[in-house]
Each structure stands twice: as C-alpha cells, then as structure tokens.
Amino acid sequence: MNNQAIIEQLNEILKHEWTGVAQYSQASFIAEGPWREVYAAKFIADAKESFGHAQLVGDKIAALGGVPVATRNEIKQSRDLNEVLQFSLAFEAKAVEMYEKALELAEGNRPLVIFLEDILIQEQEGVDEYTKLLRNSTGASAANPVSQTA
Template sequence: MSHEAVIAQLNECLKHEWTGVAQYSQASFIVEGVWREVYAKTFMDNAEESFGHAKLVGDKIVALGGVPAATRNEIKQTRDLQEILQNSLEFESKAVEMYTKALELAEGNRPLVIFLENILEEEQEGVDEFTKLLRNSETSVAASVDSKTA
C-alpha cells in the first residue's frame, strides 16, 4: 500500500465532500414550494453528513502524513426539484465510486479499510435513499399539481 496514492485518493474524496457541503446547503436554501418542508431538512442533513466525512477524511490524511485539500469541485445547482434529486443521486454515486477506489488502494491496512468501509456504507445509503426518492417522483409531483388545478 502506497501512502502517497491513498493520500491522493483521500484528497479527491475530501474535495468531493467539500463540494457536498456547498451543494447540499445550496439545495436546502433554494428548494421552494410545497416540497420545501419535505426536502430542505433532508438536504441540510446531507450537507452535515458531508462535513462530517470531510472532518474524518481530513484527519486521516494528516495521520497518514499528508496535507488535506482545501478546495472543492464545482457545485451543481438548480431550482428544479427533480434535477436537485438527480444531482444528489449522481453525487452520492460518485462518492461510492471514489471511496471504493480508496478501499482498493488501502488493501492490506485493515484499520484504514474499516474506516473507509464505514464511510462507504453511509454513501451507499445515500444512493439508496435518492434512488427511492426519485422512483415515481415525477408522477407524484405531477399528480399533486394536477389535483390542485382540478
């Protein structure tokens, strides 16, 4: 296991988590209408989860002898709830991919593997949750709008 390769991948994960803090916070701020009450807290909870992961990963990078990244990737933002949910699913899926790669690089270091598996499990839960939220959501939103205009 190369510490340099693991640190580099963990820094990519860290930049992704910083992106999550901004992207999910922004989504919680701009979600409007009848769905605001339902989703604003969900998005803020996800921002807080990303921040928690950023803290864990940043500390691990330092423990391995590296310097944590202080930058983030570009955020995706929109006022369209369907797009926000789709962006969220894509974000969580990318996190699963990134932590899986970090796990491969950590092979042979059991404590680091367990550390990464714990984060990966939470990221996969995010994929599962946004997948369920998106399932039939266009139909549900359209039905809600139709019932109000009828």
C-alpha cells in the first residue's frame, strides 16, 4: 500500500465530507413548506453523518502521517426540494465512488479496508435512501413522501 496515495485520496474524501456538512446544513436551513420539519431534520442528520465521517477520516489521515485538509468543495443549493434531493443523491453516489477508490488503494491493509468498508456501507445506504425518496416523484409530488398510489 502506498501511504501517500491513500492519504491523498482520504484528503479528497475529507473535502467531500466537509462539503456534505455545509451542503446538508444549508438544505436544512432553506427547506420550506408543509414537509419542512421532515426534510430539515433529514438534512441535519445527514450533515451530522458527514461530520462524523470527516472526524473519522481526518483522524485516519493523521494516523497515517498526513495532514488533514480544512477545505471543502463548492456546495450545491436550491429552494426546489426535488432538486435538493437530486443533489443529495449525486453527493452520496460520489462518496461511494470515492470510498471505493480508497478501498482499492488500501488493498493489503486489512484494518484500513474494514475502516473504509464500514463508512462505505453508510454511504451506500444514503444512495439507497435518496433513490427511494426520488422514485416516482416529479414536481410538487416530490414534497409529499407518501405516494398516492400504493
């Protein structure tokens, strides 16, 4: 395993997780309408999850001898709930991709592989959840998580 390559990938992941903290927090702030309480709470929970992942990844970078980044990528925001859900799905899918790349780089270091797999499972759950939230939703129906057709 190349420590420098894994540290660089973990720092890219860390930037992504810092972005998640900001993006999900912002989404919770601007959520509006009758489903505000539901979605604001969902986005805050996701921001907290991103922060938890950032803590884990930052600690791991330091343990490997690297310096954790303190920067983030640009956030995506909208007042349109359906668009925010799409941004969230894309964010979670990118996280899955990034952790999978880190797993390839960690090959041969079983504890690091397990560490990354544990987080990857949570990221995949995020993809699954946002996929379900977006399923069969268009326009205003995206704001109503209860389908009229059962």
